[in-house]
Amino acid sequence: MAAGTELFTLSGKTALITGSSQGIGYALAEGMAAAGAAIVLNGRDEARVSEAADRLRQSGATVSAIAFDVTDHGAVRAAIDAYEAGTGPIDILVNNAGMQHRGPLEEFEADAFERLMRTNVSSVFNVGQAAARHMISRGAGKIINIASVQSALARPGIAPYTASKGAVSNLTKGMATDWAKHGLNVNAIAPGYFDTPLNAALVADTDFNAWLCKRTPQGRWGQLPELVGACVFLASAASSFVNGHTLFVDGGISVSL
Secondary structure (H helix, E strand, O other): OOOHHHHHOOOOOEEEEOOOOOHHHHHHHHHHHHOOOEEEEEEOOHHHHHHHHHHHHOOOOOEEEEEOOOOOHHHHHHHHHHHHHHOOOOOEEEEOOOOOOOOOHHHOOHHHHHHHHHHHHHHHHHHHHHHHHHHHHHOOEEEEEEOOHHHOOOOOOOHHHHHHHHHHHHHHHHHHHHHHHHOEEEEEEEEOOEOOHHHHHHHOOHHHHHHHHHHOOOOOOEOHHHHHHHHHHHHOHHHOOOOOOEEEEOOOHHHOO
């Protein structure tokens, strides 16, 4: 086994990151590229994914892009099978695609609930299963699911989101339990409150900012580059005996009253 900083290299590996044209997904793509991985960006909007790929290439990264809807099981499998057959193996999968929908639970629309569950939970199953079929045949692979601090906590107005991220954390455990024997490592990252497009409304809310800074032991929002180290760790040989774990990157908010 490699030693020292070599434990964390991703050289020679290919990483697919879903929902990676912006926000957390794009930041993780940048970080994994810097660690040596070839990157496959994904999103539903082919033009946006292509633009993000061009932007990432300017840093010297090796980048390709595949557009598919992570909620469409058949389309996901076809896209991943085609990439594996035509380009090469996907060694690392980051299931990042997700959405938020806020509203009082007693008024939450059923179709909004179903859409959120498809995007946040079904996508992890769809892409995870499609990639794992190939990883299992090779006897190796890394899957990293993006959960949330809401996997363990709840706030008013986001009960369905909380349910979806709790499911992601538990699905991670199930994936690890089923697939570890085949040489796969399946773990999750649970970000706390990060300054991202998904949180734009909260970032702009003065009262929420004051509450968050007081509630978080580190006293601030997380910045996207602060997620990269956790992702590289879980994607690399450094985490060879870590399986089914949800790693909270949240400034301490989940451990403090």
